[in-house]
Amino acid sequence: MADATAAGLPEPNAMVLATVSTDSADAAPSTRTVLCKGIDERGLVFYTNYTSAKSRDLRSNRRASVTFPWYGLQRQVHLRGSVEQVSREETAAYWATRPRGSQLGAWASPQSVVLSTRRVLEDALQAITNRFADAEEVPVPPHWGGWLLRPERVEFWQGRGDRLHDRLAYDHTQDRRWVIRRLAP
């Protein structure tokens, strides 16, 4: 992540999140981009709407996978593991760093719901702006917060000459060690 940031890549913390719902009969996977807003010894944290399609998927099936597509560095990093919601305290701490406009937008948008027109969304934003007009701080919506992905596998991919790329897979063991294996490109 530090390398991707230093290289000036656009949205270096953007990652493509794959989920699979076990509610749907066909177990179809879905992907979308989210921003990684925390990395620590537990794993990766991203923030979203808890009523969105991705959150519905994650509640039905905690298994998830993310990819950082750092093409400008000829790199990609994949992580796979299980997710859990972060504490309300952790969500509130991140929420407080968001611009007021983003906070109001999070309140206004029923993410992943079908809208008849864009006007519906703009009216919702206006209504929520009025509702919190006198509030110094916009509270965290109950339907919004963070998910923590605890990786069980991390794969680092580095492009190299003659398609002999490096692939290093880290697997987390029961006794909390990481076993590192080189994979054929």
Ligand SMILES: Cc1cc2nc3c(=O)[nH]c(=O)nc-3n(C[C@H](O)[C@H](O)[C@H](O)COP(=O)(O)O)c2cc1C
């Ligand atoms: C660069 C980029 C960053 C994004 N970051 C987020 C994010 O951090 N959280 C989020 O909920 N949606 C984010 N989105 C929008 C999602 O990709 C997606 O459209 C939205 O979350 C709804 O997904 P869903 O219907 O599968 O739940 C981002 C989109 C892009 C292109």
